[in-house]
Amino acid sequence: MSRHPLPPAIGRTAPHPTPRRDRSPLPLRVGTRASPLALIQTRAFMARLVGFCPVLHAAEAFEEHAITTSGDRVQDRALAEIGGKGLFAKEIHEALADGRIDFAVHSLKDLETTLPEGIVLACCMTREDARDALVLGPRCGAPDPQDPFAAIPPGATVGTASVRRAAQLLHRRPDLRPALLRGNVGTRIAKVRAGEVDATFLAYAGLRRLGLEHEAAAVLDPTVMVPAAGQGIVGVTVRAADVELRDLLSGIEDAEAAAVSRAERAMLAALDGSCRTPIGGHAEIGADGALHLTGLVARADGSFLLKRAISGAPSEAEALGRTLGESLRRDSPADIFLP
Numbered sequence: 001m002s003r004h005p006l007p008p009a010i011g012r013t014a015p016h017p018t019p020r021r022d023r024s025p026l027p028l029r030v031g032t033r034a035s036p037l038a039l040i041q042t043r044a045f046m047a048r049l050v051g052f053c054p055v056l057h058a059a060e061a062f063e064e065h066a067i068t069t070s071g072d073r074v075q076d077r078a079l080a081e082i083g084g085k086g087l088f089a090k091e092i093h094e095a096l097a098d099g100r101i102d103f104a105v106h107s108l109k110d111l112e113t114t115l116p117e118g119i120v121l122a123c124c125m126t127r128e129d130a131r132d133a134l135v136l137g138p139r140c141g142a143p144d145p146q147d148p149f150a151a152i153p154p155g156a157t158v159g160t161a162s163v164r165r166a167a168q169l170l171h172r173r174p175d176l177r178p179a180l181l182r183g184n185v186g187t188r189i190a191k192v193r194a195g196e197v198d199a200t201f202l203a204y205a206g207l208r209r210l211g212l213e214h215e216a217a218a219v220l221d222p223t224v225m226v227p228a229a230g231q232g233i234v235g236v237t238v239r240a241a242d243v244e245l246r247d248l249l250s251g252i253e254d255a256e257a258a259a260v261s262r263a264e265r266a267m268l269a270a271l272d273g274s275c276r277t278p279i280g281g282h283a284e285i286g287a288d289g290a291l292h293l294t295g296l297v298a299r300a301d302g303s304f305l306l307k308r309a310i311s312g313a314p315s316e317a318e319a320l321g322r323t324l325g326e327s328l329r330r331d332s333p334a335d336i337f338l339p
């Protein structure tokens with residue numbers, strides 16, 4: 001069998017002899033979910049990789065594999081009832097492990113904190129906006145930037161499958177009624193427009209990537225709505241043994257996104273919540289160069305909400321996340337973490 005080395009990463013040399021791969025190196029087979037947002041993110045990632053490694057510019061350098069996941073197939077039940085977030089990546093991890101694809105592009109917030117054996121998160125792309133956006137339907141008023149939730153009429157239904165968003169909303173507006181709303185971003189916006197629910201939340205990053213940012217009536221400051229860990233970040237997974245690809249991907253990693261995602265994900269892992277546990281996590285690198293991490297734990301009905309922050313060196317991101325997660329866990333009622 002003839003094998004060719006991967007095009008070399010520009011300006012970097014592997015510190016060790018590069019092991020040969022048990023497959024022909026090109027095309028690079030990229031796996032992704034099949035939603036419009038997932039495909040846009042995947043193509044943006046491939047463009048970034050080509051910019052870094054122009055040898056990959058050839059049309060035949062990549063092969064795109066859109067994979068329908070268990071999470072995509074179940075549209076009518078809350079994710080929490082069907083086994084949680086891992087469902088969006090299960091089939092993609094399997095394709096990677098089996099060697100059917102070479103890397104996979106994920107919305108980091110949908111990627112479980114503990115990856116299957118043999119699969120690693122090789123690279124985090126530059127973060128898009130981490131904030132949540134509020135989308136308002138025909139029964140809502142004009143949004144007040146000082147108080148974005150005031151536009152939602154009393155007793156209205158707010159569609160969201162996210163316990164994190166529902167809990168933070170209900171904490172401020174216990175009169176509102178959460179309703180299940182799933183489907184792609186476009187589907188959800190259409191349902192709000194049609195009055196099926198009165199309002200919903202969407203990640204502003206997703207709206208921007210889809211060119212739908214005008215659908216956001218308000219973009220919520222993280223002090224109003226703590227985003228999900230990893231929100232707005234695209235992460236790429238590869239086989240742990242694929243040193244060549246790991247090395248190539250490390251060349252396009254965004255150091256800031258890597259640090260904030262490490263802090264947010266370490267916090268999430270330390271909290272060890274179930275997918276029914278409302279958890280928010282948001283880190284930023286300040287003008288002072290320090291990493292500032294905010295974490296939130298709540299009860300699904302908003303009757304309990306605990307928010308705390310921690311700061312430190314970006315190089316300590318994981319320890320900061322773990323410390324904050326343990327502190328939140330210690331001071332929250334145990335029922336919140338039950339499966």
Ligand SMILES: NCc1[nH]cc(CCC(=O)O)c1CC(=O)O
Nearest residue numbers: 107110202203205206231232233
């Ligand atoms: N859970 C679905 C999901 N996963 C990632 C995004 C948006 C993009 C991102 O957070 O990077 C969305 C849609 C949403 O929450 O509105």
